[in-house]
Amino acid sequence: MPPACASVVELADDWLTAKRALESAAQAEKGHSDRARRADLERWSVVLGEVRGRSPAPDQAPMASLVLSDLSEEVLLGAMAAAKRRWSDATVARMLSTLRGFTRWLHRAGHLATDPLDGDLFRAPARPERRPKAPDTEDLQRMLSAAQEAPGSRQRMFWPTRDAALLRFLATTGARAEEACGVTIGELDRRAERPIWRVGRAKGGKARDVPLPRATLDAIDDWLAERVQPDEGRRALKAGRGDPLFVRPNGTPLSPQALDRVVRGLAHRAGVVLPEGAAAHAFRHHYGVTLALRGVPQAVISQLMGHADPRTTAIYTTVASTQLIAALDDAGLLD
Numbered sequence: 001m002p003p004a005c006a007s008v009v010e011l012a013d014d015w016l017t018a019k020r021a022l023e024s025a026a027q028a029e030k031g032h033s034d035r036a037r038r039a040d041l042e043r044w045s046v047v048l049g050e051v052r053g054r055s056p057a058p059d060q061a062p063m064a065s066l067v068l069s070d071l072s073e074e075v076l077l078g079a080m081a082a083a084k085r086r087w088s089d090a091t092v093a094r095m096l097s098t099l100r101g102f103t104r105w106l107h108r109a110g111h112l113a114t115d116p117l118d119g120d121l122f123r124a125p126a127r128p129e130r131r132p133k134a135p136d137t138e139d140l141q142r143m144l145s146a147a148q149e150a151p152g153s154r155q156r157m158f159w160p161t162r163d164a165a166l167l168r169f170l171a172t173t174g175a176r177a178e179e180a181c182g183v184t185i186g187e188l189d190r191r192a193e194r195p196i197w198r199v200g201r202a203k204g205g206k207a208r209d210v211p212l213p214r215a216t217l218d219a220i221d222d223w224l225a226e227r228v229q230p231d232e233g234r235r236a237l238k239a240g241r242g243d244p245l246f247v248r249p250n251g252t253p254l255s256p257q258a259l260d261r262v263v264r265g266l267a268h269r270a271g272v273v274l275p276e277g278a279a280a281h282a283f284r285h286h287y288g289v290t291l292a293l294r295g296v297p298q299a300v301i302s303q304l305m306g307h308a309d310p311r312t313t314a315i316y317t318t319v320a321s322t323q324l325i326a327a328l329d330d331a332g333l334l335d
Helices: 009-021 025-030 032-051 073-086 089-108 137-147 160-173 177-182 214-227 256-270 281-293 298-305 310-330
Strands: 196-199 208-211
Touching (some): 009 032, 032 073, 032 089, 073 089, 137 160, 137 281, 160 177, 160 214, 160 256, 160 281, 177 256, 208 298, 298 310
Antiparallel strands (some): 196 208
């Protein structure tokens, strides 16, 4: 077994390499999980160093000063308390999950005599029940009205026909921001009996088909018809099957950040207050709550929204039940 003063940097790199080897090709290419795990370990290194009265040199990475003897129950308890003061419960819970995986690996590989996190003292902070905040139908209509107004001369991010189609698409498909930015024109299946969107860039590679309401498809057709026509100060843009559905005035695809700016800008113009965080994602919540309020079975909602965990879908059915009870109460039917 390595000495207790051994550096943890190489061991951490070995563990991160092992974790990457277990990821899918798509996950490995994006690198999000690997970066998140490394960031968590660096956060722990900072608070562990504080507990031990150390701080890394200005040109030194946080993990460089970490040694195995820092991973004792006593030191980790102090670091846990420091982490709770510095970060949110959700962040600490994720950090703790990362660290638990690392210490478990160290123990199994023989680098630690025992797993210091294998006990009740290191349970993650309880996470509050999540309740998605979603714009309602009236909010959507106000934003659609704002989208159809001609933008000011300096507001180049707005494009009325595109923005109306974009809002309807977000609200009636539950698209994630990355999916809405990545959807191509060819993914819209215009079958006569029921047009659908065949999601080609789904999170985790989980393909799904989402029905498209006629009003949404009509708005998209209006947008595509205008897009291929040159206008004053703007050239005609391509609209082939492989081209992105939603683009900037110069023809480049929208990024999630640009999409967020457009949606939040429309909300501001309409006087609609959206939840903090990603603005476009609020309409994914709108879609989930709308389906639940209309009595769509939870399993169907899960499929349409591409949820991997049924507990995520249950959030929407819970919100819908709360809203229905409130409506019955307002109507005096529960007196």
